[in-house]
Amino acid sequence: MRGAVIYAPRDVRFENLDDPKILQPTDAVIRTAATCVCGSDLWPYRGLEPIDEAHPMGHEYVGFVEEVGSEVTSVEPGQFVVGSFATSDNTCANCRNGWQSNCLNREFMSTCQADYVRIPQAQGTLVATDEVPDEEFWPSLLAVSDVMGTGWYAALAAEVKPGSTAVVVGDGAVGLCGVIAAKELGAERIIVMSRHEPRQRLAREFGATDIITERGEEGVARVKDLTDGIGADAVLECVGTAQAMQQALHAARPGGNVGFVGVPHEVAIDGQELFFSHVGLRGGPAPVRRYLPDLIERVMTGRIDPGKVFDLVLPLEQVAEGYRAMDERRAIKTLLKP
Amino acid sequence: MRGAVIYAPRDVRFENLDDPKILQPTDAVIRTAATCVCGSDLWPYRGLEPIDEAHPMGHEYVGFVEEVGSEVTSVEPGQFVVGSFATSDNTCANCRNGWQSNCLNREFMSTCQADYVRIPQAQGTLVATDEVPDEEFWPSLLAVSDVMGTGWYAALAAEVKPGSTAVVVGDGAVGLCGVIAAKELGAERIIVMSRHEPRQRLAREFGATDIITERGEEGVARVKDLTDGIGADAVLECVGTAQAMQQALHAARPGGNVGFVGVPHEVAIDGQELFFSHVGLRGGPAPVRRYLPDLIERVMTGRIDPGKVFDLVLPLEQVAEGYRAMDERRAIKTLLKP
Structure with a gap:
């Protein structure tokens, strides 16, 4: 598959990468429907956060479930899912208190500007929509996974x-x-x-x-x-x-x-x-998972349309330009389509 | 009258002072029924806060109304009153929001370890008990004016x-x-x-x-x-x-x-x-005024007995010993009786 890798400040490349695999029985792999560049991605991009070694980027995503681990029963292949930049098992003490972004098994997503993404703790992290939503809703659902949440x-x-x-x-x-x-x-x-x-x-x-x-x-x-x-x-x-x-x-x-x-x-x-x-x-990092069902509902019923924050839409392979446009404030936020 | 004056770290004296007078039509003067030494009084006492010049001390009090200014109608001479370490008009925007200790006309009380005390903004600051309470309730009502609040x-x-x-x-x-x-x-x-x-x-x-x-x-x-x-x-x-x-x-x-x-x-x-x-x-400094009616009620009905924090009771003239005992942790809190 293909995905974004940051090498140094202002050096984001689009490269061939290994396909993600199920590593844990709690994982899922999704095919990315849409991803984007976050304001927080600009910190390393601008050299304001160290980049110790080249690494993939991206923590916002909506997509189609491709494969699930043996312990994942809440979503199944083919479903359209919305997640969060922080994974959560949704069963630990912090999750039960509503602080899923402080889950005792939390991982921060970091490989989402790519064709496919491995989602740890998929059972607790992903929320499937009732049916596959029309493409016009994808930007708003993508926004829900981070900026709207x-x-x-x-x-x-x-x-x-x-x-x-x-x-x-x-x-x-x-x-x-x-x-x-x-x-x-x-x-x-x-x-x-x-x-x-x-x-x-x-x-x-x-x-x-x-x-x-x-x-x-x-x-x-x-x-x-x-x-x-x-x-x-x-x-x-x-x-x-x-x-x-x-x-x-x-x-x-x-x-x-x-x-x-x-x-x-x-x-x-x-x-x-x-x-x-x-x-x-x-x-703190927003406990987006707590709000997903409510926010998905508000999007799907047309109450809110946060997808409007995406004022630049690019094919995923132009991810570098997506960063540049945001860095130069030519774009509020760049949506990337695989 | 007589009252406490701090001159330097560990130098608190009991002296003859001018009687307080009504200076503003919103003032009252009370005769102190009980006052005490606060943990925060120990900061200057221990030399951890500067003492630029000798000044009176004390911000906790219950007492009897002696005299009121022309604009004070909510309390009258003879009544037993509880106040707060911060005065409040109880009508400004912050008071209406329940933040009386951030009243736009706030003054911090600072002369209460004395026989008589002038209370600015008496109308909004003081709450009278229904009748003069038995003396056994005075310590708890005094606690309500600061530490309990x-x-x-x-x-x-x-x-x-x-x-x-x-x-x-x-x-x-x-x-x-x-x-x-x-x-x-x-x-x-x-x-x-x-x-x-x-x-x-x-x-x-x-x-x-x-x-x-x-x-x-x-x-x-x-x-x-x-x-x-x-x-x-x-x-x-x-x-x-x-x-x-x-x-x-x-x-x-x-x-x-x-x-x-x-x-x-x-x-x-x-x-x-x-x-x-x-x-x-x-x-922040507690908005004690907001809680006074409720806390007075809890004291007078015997639900709470915060007066037990006073494990040393001294005549007001022994105020210096009151400070010493708290400084040396021989006492949790010293009540002073004029």
């Missing part, structure tokens, strides 16, 4: 409630899906911090009521102007930099909440400042 | 729920009141980290089911032994040191919560570690 978690971690005011920091695919989530969870006012016109447009389409183009403390001041001077009930931090975290914490009102889903890079939180802010903070 | 907030911030497992880090008065709170909120298992026998005894009396004497990562390992290997649902951090915060964060299960109420001293939280832990975190 992550935006959903950000909104829940930020405790968005009906009638509340939400701020979204970050206008990437996750932030935009966070807008969808905030709206679905009943936020009355959704303020997005963005200075990119196409992303602002999509944010508004998804339900944003206000756009703030200022950054840092100036941006925070604009949030306060819109929130009786005290800040927002809920803030979704969808970037992962120290500046974005600072902005998020300062934009939340006393007693408000920040949900942070951008993997933090060199972020330290001052305990005393957090203390006096009264802001609640929760982050 | 703070333990209550710690348990709520840690999201203690019926059936959950709670860990209390810190066996001071706040931690012990946290045990009461966890029990009242329905925790099934309450694990207290303590190596002081008298405090262990009181913790058990308040509802602790397990005591852990190990500290640091060893203590965390013991918590995991008791919690299916994953950690506790709810952790109350009642100290404020970097070590205690670390211990608290590590003792919480993925998706669990840490409520932190010890004022953090040189505490920095690593963003990436917090991220991958999935632990939720909320702290």
